[in-house]
Amino acid sequence: MIEPYAAPFTVVMVEDDPGHAALIRRNLQRGGVINPITLLSTGTQAIDYFFPESGAPQDHADTVLMLDLNLPDIDGFEILRRLKGDERTKMIPVVVLTTTDHPKDIDRCYALGCNAFMTKPVGYEAFSEAIRKLGLTLTVVRVPHISDDQHA
Amino acid sequence: MRLPWGITVKEVYLAFFAVIAIALCGFIMVIYGQYERVQQSQKYTIYQYENIRQSRMILSDVIDMETGVRGFVMSGQPRFLEPYDKANARLRDEIFALRNQTYYESNSFAETNAWLEQIEAIQTLLAKQVTRVKAQGRSAISSAEMEQEVQQMDRLRTTVEAAVDKRLVLLRQQVELVDRQRNNFLYILIFGAVLGVGILLAGTVLIIRLESEKEKAEDENRRSESRFLAVMNGVNDGLYELNFVNDSMFMSREFKAMLGYDEDELEETAETAINLIHPDDVEGSLEVRRDYITKKTPFYSNVFRMKHKDGTWRWILSRGIGTWDKFGQIRSLIGTHTDISEQKAREEDLRQLNADMEAFTYITSHDMRSPLVNLKGFSHELAIAVHEVNELLEPKKDQIGAPTWAKLETILKHDVPEALGFIGNAVDRMDTLTTAILDLSRIGKYVYHDERVNARDVVDTCLGAQSYEITNKGVEVKVGALPEIVTDRSALEQIFSNLIDNAVKYLRSDEPGHIEITCHETGRDYIFSVRDNGRGIAPEDSDRVFNIFRRARNTGDVRGLGIGMAFVKASLRRMSGAIWFESALNRGTTFYFSLPKKTLEIARPPAEARKAAGTKGGRG
Numbered sequence: 001m002i003e004p005y006a007a008p009f010t011v012v013m014v015e016d017d018p019g020h021a022a023l024i025r026r027n028l029q030r031g032g033v034i035n036p037i038t039l040l041s042t043g044t045q046a047i048d049y050f051f052p053e054s055g056a057p058q059d060h061a062d063t064v065l066m067l068d069l070n071l072p073d074i075d076g077f078e079i080l081r082r083l084k085g086d087e088r089t090k091m092i093p094v095v096v097l098t099t100t101d102h103p104k105d106i107d108r109c110y111a112l113g114c115n116a117f118m119t120k121p122v123g124y125e126a127f128s129e130a131i132r133k134l135g136l137t138l139t140v141v142r143v144p145h146i147s148d149d150q151h152a
Numbered sequence: 153m154r155l156p157w158g159i160t161v162k163e164v165y166l167a168f169f170a171v172i173a174i175a176l177c178g179f180i181m182v183i184y185g186q187y188e189r190v191q192q193s194q195k196y197t198i199y200q201y202e203n204i205r206q207s208r209m210i211l212s213d214v215i216d217m218e219t220g221v222r223g224f225v226m227s228g229q230p231r232f233l234e235p236y237d238k239a240n241a242r243l244r245d246e247i248f249a250l251r252n253q254t255y256y257e258s259n260s261f262a263e264t265n266a267w268l269e270q271i272e273a274i275q276t277l278l279a280k281q282v283t284r285v286k287a288q289g290r291s292a293i294s295s296a297e298m299e300q301e302v303q304q305m306d307r308l309r310t311t312v313e314a315a316v317d318k319r320l321v322l323l324r325q326q327v328e329l330v331d332r333q334r335n336n337f338l339y340i341l342i343f344g345a346v347l348g349v350g351i352l353l354a355g356t357v358l359i360i361r362l363e364s365e366k367e368k369a370e371d372e373n374r375r376s377e378s379r380f381l382a383v384m385n386g387v388n389d390g391l392y393e394l395n396f397v398n399d400s401m402f403m404s405r406e407f408k409a410m411l412g413y414d415e416d417e418l419e420e421t422a423e424t425a426i427n428l429i430h431p432d433d434v435e436g437s438l439e440v441r442r443d444y445i446t447k448k449t450p451f452y453s454n455v456f457r458m459k460h461k462d463g464t465w466r467w468i469l470s471r472g473i474g475t476w477d478k479f480g481q482i483r484s485l486i487g488t489h490t491d492i493s494e495q496k497a498r499e500e501d502l503r504q505l506n507a508d509m510e511a512f513t514y515i516t517s518h519d520m521r522s523p524l525v526n527l528k529g530f531s532h533e534l535a536i537a538v539h540e541v542n543e544l545l546e547p548k549k550d551q552i553g554a555p556t557w558a559k560l561e562t563i564l565k566h567d568v569p570e571a572l573g574f575i576g577n578a579v580d581r582m583d584t585l586t587t588a589i590l591d592l593s594r595i596g597k598y599v600y601h602d603e604r605v606n607a608r609d610v611v612d613t614c615l616g617a618q619s620y621e622i623t624n625k626g627v628e629v630k631v632g633a634l635p636e637i638v639t640d641r642s643a644l645e646q647i648f649s650n651l652i653d654n655a656v657k658y659l660r661s662d663e664p665g666h667i668e669i670t671c672h673e674t675g676r677d678y679i680f681s682v683r684d685n686g687r688g689i690a691p692e693d694s695d696r697v698f699n700i701f702r703r704a705r706n707t708g709d710v711r712g713l714g715i716g717m718a719f720v721k722a723s724l725r726r727m728s729g730a731i732w733f734e735s736a737l738n739r740g741t742t743f744y745f746s747l748p749k750k751t752l753e754i755a756r757p758p759a760e761a762r763k764a765a766g767t768k769g770g771r772g
Contacts, residue, residue, distance in 0.1 A: 019526035026533070070519065099521040102514060120525050127529060 009062040011037045014046045014079065015097075016071050020120065024066070024097070024131055031132030043074025047082065050089050060092050066134075067114075069098040069105065077108060084113035095134065161362050168355040175351060179344045186337045193330045199253070200323045203260070204316050206250045211312045213239035213246065214271055218305055221278045225285050225293050233282065240275065247271065263315055270308045277301055390489035392472075394422055396482050401425055410468075410491050412461030430457035430465055437470075445474065445482045452487065467496040513593040520586050524579050531575045538568050585701065588715040592700060595722045600640040602750060607634035607680070610641065611669055614649045621656050625665055632670035637678055638750040643723050648682075650716040651743050655684035657710050660738070677729075677746040685740040689733065697733070706737075720745070 011033065015021040021039050028037065040046045046067075050060065065083070069076035076096065083089045093115045098105075101119045109117050118134065121127045220236030223229075247268055254260040277300070281293055384391060390407025399422045408418050411428060418424055429437060433456035444452040452472045457465040472487020542564045549557050611631055615622065622629060637644075652667070659665035668683040689697060693704040700718035717731075724731050728748050735741035 017522055017526065019530060020522065023525070023529040023533070070522075099519075099525065100514070120521070125532075127525065128532075 009035055009064055011035055011064050011066060012040065012046075012049065013037055013066045014040045014043070014071065014076070015066070015068045016041050017068075020068070023127070027128040027131035028134070030128070031134070043071040043076070043079055046071075046079050047074060050083060050092075051086070060089060063092050065092055065094045066097050067094055069096060069100060069109075077112060080109060080112045080114055097134075161366070164358065164362065168358065172348075172351060172355065175344075175348060179348065182340055182344065186333070186340070189333060190330070193326055193333075196326055197323060200319050200326070203250065203253060204319050206246060206253065207312050207316050207319075210243065210246050210250065210267070210271070211309060213243045214274060214305070214308060217243070217278055218274070218301070221281055225281060228285065228289070236278070236282070243271065243275070260315070263311075267308065267311060267315075270304065270311065274301070274304050274308060277304065384488075388491070392425075392485075392487060392489065394425075394472075394485040394487075396484060399423070407489055410489060411458055411466065417461075425458075428458045430459070433457050441485075445485075447480075452485065455492070466491055467493040509593060513590055521583065524583055524586075527575060528579045531572045531579075535569065535572050538564050538572075584713055588700070588713060592715070592719060592722060595719065595726060598643075598723075598726070600643060600727060602638050602752065603641060604636055604752065605639055605641045605644055606636045607644070607671065607678075610644050611648055611652075613645060614652050617649065618652055618656055625656065625659060627656060627659065627665035627667055630666070630668045632668070634669070634671050634680075635673070635678060637747060638752055639727065639747055643727060644747075647720050647723060647745060648680075650720045651682040651745075654716065654743075655682055655686060655741075657712070658707060658741075659684065659686040673749075674746075677748055679744055679746045681742050681744045683740065683742040688737040688739050688741050689735040690737050694733075694735075698731070 011028065013021060013024060015024065018041065021041070025037055025039075038049075040049055067076050067079060071079075076098065080094060080096070083092060083094060090113070094113075095116045095118060096109045096114045097118045097120060099120050106117050118130060121130060216239040217236045220232050220234065220239070223232030224236070247264070251261065251264050251268075254264055277297075281297070281301075285293065384404070384406065388406055388410070390410045391402075391404035392407055393402040395401065401420050401422045401424070403418060403420055403425075405415050408415060411418075426434060426438075437454050437456040440449075440454045441452070443449045452470075452474065454470040456468055456470070458468050460466050469490040469492045470487060471490075472485045474485045475483045477483050545552070545560060545564075552560065608631065611634060615629060615631075621627075648669075652669075655667045656665070663685065666683075666685045669681070670683075671678055671680045673679070687706055689704050690706065693706075696702040696704060698717050698721045699714070701714045703712060703714040721731050724745055724747075729746050731743065731745040733741055733743045
């Protein structure tokens with residue numbers, strides 16, 4: 001039996017809609033995720049967070065990113081592209097959580113290297129269920145990528 | 153007039169001329185022959201008359217001599233001898249002349265000789281008498297001698313007259329012959345004239361016909377050319393002929409006018425045209441032309457921009473036909489320029505509209521959903537909160553007091569949940585509508601994949617999906633013979649599924665349902681029909697049936713959004729099909745839809761992105 005809360009990790013949520021952010025946060029907590037959740041409400045903030053202009057690069061080994069696609073400034077695709085294009089950040093698991101279910105968007109995200117794509121259901125039950133399951137998944141499944149030394 | 157054996161008009165003229173020339177020569181020869189004959193017969197006549205005259209003169213001289221001698225004998229006067237001497241002197245020459253004349257006429261030569269003997273005998277007789285009378289006097293001549301003389305004279309006369317008569321007969325014969333010949337000649341003349349006129353007439357008619365044919369052909373040519381010009385002018389297409397041998401380029405007036413130039417303003421070279429092409433299009437358009445010149449592409453159709461005199465760019469569609477020499481080297485390209493700027497502008501509009509539409513559907517799918525997530529989420533959070541409040545208050549019920557508690561209970565257990573319920577429903581509906589709009593918009597993007605589809609299988613699948621409803625309502629379903637067709641399977645499935653779903657959904661509750669699915673073929677289509685004995689569609693509603701979010705008014709009791717038929721109609725339009733219906737209120741409805749007959753050869757290759765947005769929805 002895997003101990004679900006054994007590994008502490010940080011959830012970083014990029015979400016411009018504060019309502020959505022609040023709902024996700026609540027449902028994650030109801031789903032058992034008690035880890036710290038960092039909310040970034042614009043694309044610029046997200047880029048600054050992962051690629052600070054000054055200071056030493058942070059260690060994001062224990063970070064899970066929940067990314068919305070529609071952001072007012074820098075959109076989710078761009079953030080995803082930069083994260084997955086950079087050696088330091090490409091191991092961060094990215095779950096795209098967005099309202100669109102446009103096939104083109106889904107394909108594009110996977111092409112850019114996202115680890116999971118979730119559509120925010122409008123129905124509350126479905127939504128909270130999905131988030132809770134995501135929370136569970138996050139606690140169990142860590143980084144689904146080949147280890148650094150092998151790949152680099 | 154078409155001439156057989158490949159004879160040309162020129163040859164006909166030559167042949168006609170030869171015939172006339174030959175006929176003319178023949179005619180002239182006939183006339184000349186006749187002339188010769190006339191001449192000959194004339195000579196012959198003269199010759200005969202001359203003979204007759206000569207014969208008569210000889211005879212009359214002989215008579216003169218005889219008369220002179222008789223006179224001399226009877227009178228003794230020498231004066232009577234004068235005619236005798238004269239005639240005697242003449243006679244010799246005359247006889248010789250006659251002999252010479254008739255030298256070639258053997259029997260008359262002999263005849264003449266016979267005369268000569270007689271005449272000589274008479275001469276001798278007369279000369280003897282004259283001598284005797286001169287010597288012995290008038291009595292020296294006995295009556296016997298006289299008698300002999302008369303006899304000899306008579307014989308000579310008879311002989312000469314016979315000869316003359318014979319000649320006269322010959323002459324008459326000759327005249328008759330000449331007469332006959334003259335008649336023949338007349339006939340020949342008449343015949344020749346008729347023949348000549350006939351040939352001339354035939355030839356003239358032929359020439360006139362040929363000429364009028366030619367004129368007609370020329371006329372036709374002129375007309376077709378003027379038609380061509382009229383069309384070219386009418387459609388305002390420019391004409392060009394690009395000569396690859398010397399790089400010259402004929403440009404019609406319209407060609408230049410299309411770019412705002414007058415007829416003498418553009419130098420007619422290939423370079424001029426290329427210089428006018430938009431720099432971004434030069435490479436591409438030359439590439440297209442090269443592909444045609446090297447016969448990589450069977451048709452020449454090129455689209456590029458050209459600079460108008462006013463500085464604007466015009467979209468030009470250039471189409472043409474090339475001619476190659478026997479070495480496969482291009483010689484010329486003849487074609488037209490069409491100004492398609494307007495089409496291009498419309499295309500651009502359309503593209504813009506499509507882009508807008510795409511943006512719109514994207515916004516619908518994303519941005520319009522976002523607030524709904526909040527509405528739904530927080531109304532649920534509110535419900536949880538109210539529930540918690542209720543639970544927190546419950547133990548303090550007594551402290552609050554009954555009247556207040558009752559009020560609180562109404563608010564917390566009735567009013568708030570009701571309000572939240574309405575919000576929830578509205579959000580659900582909103583979500584369904586945006587999903588429907590999105591689905592409908594995606595039909596346009598769906599790539600149809602044609603394959604052989606057994607319509608019967610498809611219908612069975614759809615009926616299977618509805619089997620619960622069908623069994624529950626006790627609906628009798630009849631399926632006729634359905635063909636195997638070439639179409640997109642999932643699209644056909646959605647169409648049938650919507651139609652069967654509607655047929656089952658809108659049956660009347662008071663009557664057992666009958667649904668019948670059939671198909672019949674026309675020359676180019678399959679026409680499927682789905683007939684039910686349900687509630688029918690009122691005529692006033694017939695327009696609403698295929699409109700999105702609209703439903704017939706007698707469907708209020710059945711849940712539905714009014715998407716299904718709009719979806720079916722849009723799908724069929726994309727599949728080059730059509731849909732229509734016949735209906736009577738409370739009697740039933742028959743929906744027909746047609747799909748074109750296709751073969752797999754022209755079917756599109758399977759597309760990778762096969763994403764159909766399928767919905768099942770309410771009628772109308």
